[in-house]
Amino acid sequence: FETRFNQFENDVNIKFQAIEQRFDKLELRFNQFENDINIKFQAIDQRFDKLEMRFNQFENDVNMKFQAIDQRFDRIDQRFEKIDQRFEKVENRLLDIDQNLASLKRDSHWIKALMMAMACAMVTGTLKYIFIS
DSSP, X not given: OHHHHHXXXXXXXXXXXXXXXXXXXXXXXXXXXXXXXXXXXXXHHHHHHHHHHHHHHHHHHHHHHHHHHHHHHHHHHHHHHHHHXXXXXXXXXXXXXXXXXXXXXXXXXXXXXXHHXXXXXHHHXXXXXXXXX
16 A cells, blocks of 8 residues: 555656646746747837827927917917008098098088079179169
């Protein structure tokens, strides 16, 4: 019984050693796999870093271009404000001219009436001079 137990123990030890060797091989392969994956992840991280740098540069370029466009729009707004001020001045002048034309029209009606009155007086005076003298 003891020999059988010793043989069984030897068989179990041999099988455990085989299992340990397999685990050692598996661990080596896993370590190799882990190293390969780490190397690939480092390469991916480097690519992402490059992409991030390029994106940041692109973002800065776009922001600078938008700032330039904003400055141009500000200058255009200032020009439009100047044009609006000029139009207001012209509008005020046109209102003054319109008022002057209205008063000139009233004045011309009065002048017309006065001229008619003077013409009537001259005709009357001329007729009186012709017929009375």
